[in-house]
Amino acid sequence: MQSFFNGLSGMLSFSKGIDVLSQNIANMNTPGYKGNNAIFRDFSGGEGGIGSSVVGTELQRQAGDYQDTGNATTLAIDGxxxxxxxxxxxxxxxxxxxxxxxxxxxxxxxxxxxxxxxxxxxxxxxxxxxxxxxxIMAPEATTQVQLSGQLASSDTNHTVSDIKIFDESGKSHTISIEFTNQNNNTWQAEIFLSDSTSAGTHQVQFNLDGSPLDGANVINQDFTFNGSTQTIEFSLGEGSSFANAIQVASGTSNLGATVEDGSATSGxxxxxxxxxxxxxxxxxxxxxxxxxxxxxxxxxxxxxxxxxxxxxxxxxxxxxxxxxxxxxVNGKILAGKLELSNVELTEQFAQLLIAQQGYSASSRVMNVANQLLDTLYNNTGGR
Structure with missing residues (x-):
C-alpha cells in the first residue's frame, strides 16, 4: 500500500514542479523576472519512506541579460x-x-x-x-570677472569690450573697460555701460617686474539694475603673480576678460x-x-x-x-538599459523533461502497485 501512496506523492510533486517550470517559461520575456526553482523534500517514515512533496520555491539569484533601450529613464542594476x-x-x-x-x-x-x-x-x-x-535653473547675478593677458606700457590705452554680465533677474548687460596708461606702472580703468555711460573710474597698478601690485589688483564696481545694486569684482589676479594679467614693456596689449559666474533663467x-x-x-x-x-x-x-x-x-x-x-552588494546603475528575465529556456526544457519522466515513472509505480492489489484481491477473493 505504501508504494501506491509514494507514487501518488511523486505525481503530485512533479506536477507542482511542472507548474513552476511553466510559470518560468511563460515569463521568459518579462523584464526583470526572476525564475523559480521548486524545492522538493522527502517524507521520512518507515524503512522505505512515505513519499515526497514540493515545500516551496526559491528565486534564482543571477541577473538576466541587459538590453539597450535608448531611454535615459530606463534603468538596470549591475549588482x-x-x-x-x-x-x-x-x-x-x-x-x-x-x-x-x-x-x-x-x-x-x-x-x-x-x-x-x-x-x-x-x-x-x-x-x-x-x-x-x-x-528650471534660477538666474544668478555676476559677481566675478577675471582679467587675463597683458597691458603694454608702450601703449596709451587699451579697451576690453563685449563683457557680458547678468543682473539678479537674469538679464544680460554688455559692458566694457577702457584702460588708460598713467605711466609709473599705473593704469586708469573706466567701466562703461552699453549706452557708453560711465559706471565708474578706478586705478590698477603693477610691480616693477610686471606682476599685479597687491592691494591695487582688484576693482570693485557697483552696478544698479532694475533698482537693485550688485557688486562685481574685476581681478587682475593675485598680487605678484604672473598667472593672469601682467604688464610688459613693449609689444601689443591683449588684455581680455572672462566672466566667472552669472546666468539667465534656463530650462x-x-x-x-x-x-x-x-x-x-x-x-x-x-x-x-x-x-x-x-x-x-x-x-x-x-x-x-x-x-x-x-x-x-x-x-x-x-x-x-x-x-x-x-x-x-547593491551594484551600480546602468542608465538606458533594461534587465531581461533570467530564465534560461534550454535549462527549463531539460528540467521539464526530467519532471515529465518523473511523473511518468511515479504513475508507473501506482500502476504496478494497483496490479499487486488486484492480484492480492483476486487471490483472497477466490477462497
Missing part, C-alpha cells in the same frame, strides 16, 4: 540590489525591471503600475524621486542618471545640477521575496538593508 517602488498607500514593492518614466508631476514612476520610484535622502529616509525643483535640456543613481540635469546654458539618488534595497535571503505581479516583489520575513548604488 544584487532591487529598486524600491511605493504605491499610493505607502506600501513598498521591489523590482529589477527599471521601466521608469517621469509623469506629469515630474515624479519618476514605474510605467507598468504607475508606482513611485523612491530615493534615499541624507537622513536615510525614503522620498519620491522628482526633478520638479530642478526643472532643462536633458536628464540622465549616473552609475550612483543620481539625477543629472543639463540646462540650456550648459550648466549642470545634481539631484536625488535612487534607493536600492538588498536582501540577505531573496528566497523570502514573493511575487506580487507586474515584475514586482514583496518582502516578508527577509532582512532588508536600504542604501544606494555603489554601496556593498
Amino acid at each position: 544584487e540590489g532591487y529598486f524600491v517602488l511605493q504605491d499610493s498607500d505607502g506600501k513598498n514593492f521591489y523590482t529589477r525591471a527599471g521601466q521608469f518614466t517621469f509623469n506629469d508631476n515630474l515624479e519618476l514612476v514605474d510605467s507598468t503600475g504607475n508606482y513611485n520610484v523612491m530615493a534615499l535622502d541624507d537622513a536615510g529616509n525614503l522620498a519620491k524621486v522628482s526633478f520638479s525643483d530642478l526643472k 532643462y535640456t536633458s536628464i540622465e542618471f549616473d552609475e550612483l543613481g543620481q539625477i543629472k540635469v543639463t540646462y540650456s546654458n550648459g550648466e549642470e545640477q545634481s539631484g536625488q539618488r535612487i534607493a536600492i534595497a538588498s536582501f540577505n535571503d531573496i528566497s523570502k521575496l514573493t511575487h506580487a505581479g507586474n515584475g514586482l516583489y514583496q518582502a516578508t520575513s527577509s532582512q532588508m538593508e536600504m542604501g544606494v548604488a555603489g554601496e556593498g
Whole structure:
C-alpha cells in the first residue's frame, strides 16, 4: 500500500514542479523576472519512506541579460540590489525591471503600475524621486570677472569690450573697460555701460617686474539694475603673480576678460542618471545640477521575496538593508538599459523533461502497485 501512496506523492510533486517550470517559461520575456526553482523534500517514515512533496520555491539569484533601450529613464542594476517602488498607500514593492518614466508631476514612476520610484535622502529616509525643483535653473547675478593677458606700457590705452554680465533677474548687460596708461606702472580703468555711460573710474597698478601690485589688483564696481545694486569684482589676479594679467614693456596689449559666474533663467535640456543613481540635469546654458539618488534595497535571503505581479516583489520575513548604488552588494546603475528575465529556456526544457519522466515513472509505480492489489484481491477473493 505504501508504494501506491509514494507514487501518488511523486505525481503530485512533479506536477507542482511542472507548474513552476511553466510559470518560468511563460515569463521568459518579462523584464526583470526572476525564475523559480521548486524545492522538493522527502517524507521520512518507515524503512522505505512515505513519499515526497514540493515545500516551496526559491528565486534564482543571477541577473538576466541587459538590453539597450535608448531611454535615459530606463534603468538596470549591475549588482544584487532591487529598486524600491511605493504605491499610493505607502506600501513598498521591489523590482529589477527599471521601466521608469517621469509623469506629469515630474515624479519618476514605474510605467507598468504607475508606482513611485523612491530615493534615499541624507537622513536615510525614503522620498519620491522628482526633478520638479530642478526643472528650471534660477538666474544668478555676476559677481566675478577675471582679467587675463597683458597691458603694454608702450601703449596709451587699451579697451576690453563685449563683457557680458547678468543682473539678479537674469538679464544680460554688455559692458566694457577702457584702460588708460598713467605711466609709473599705473593704469586708469573706466567701466562703461552699453549706452557708453560711465559706471565708474578706478586705478590698477603693477610691480616693477610686471606682476599685479597687491592691494591695487582688484576693482570693485557697483552696478544698479532694475533698482537693485550688485557688486562685481574685476581681478587682475593675485598680487605678484604672473598667472593672469601682467604688464610688459613693449609689444601689443591683449588684455581680455572672462566672466566667472552669472546666468539667465534656463530650462532643462536633458536628464540622465549616473552609475550612483543620481539625477543629472543639463540646462540650456550648459550648466549642470545634481539631484536625488535612487534607493536600492538588498536582501540577505531573496528566497523570502514573493511575487506580487507586474515584475514586482514583496518582502516578508527577509532582512532588508536600504542604501544606494555603489554601496556593498547593491551594484551600480546602468542608465538606458533594461534587465531581461533570467530564465534560461534550454535549462527549463531539460528540467521539464526530467519532471515529465518523473511523473511518468511515479504513475508507473501506482500502476504496478494497483496490479499487486488486484492480484492480492483476486487471490483472497477466490477462497
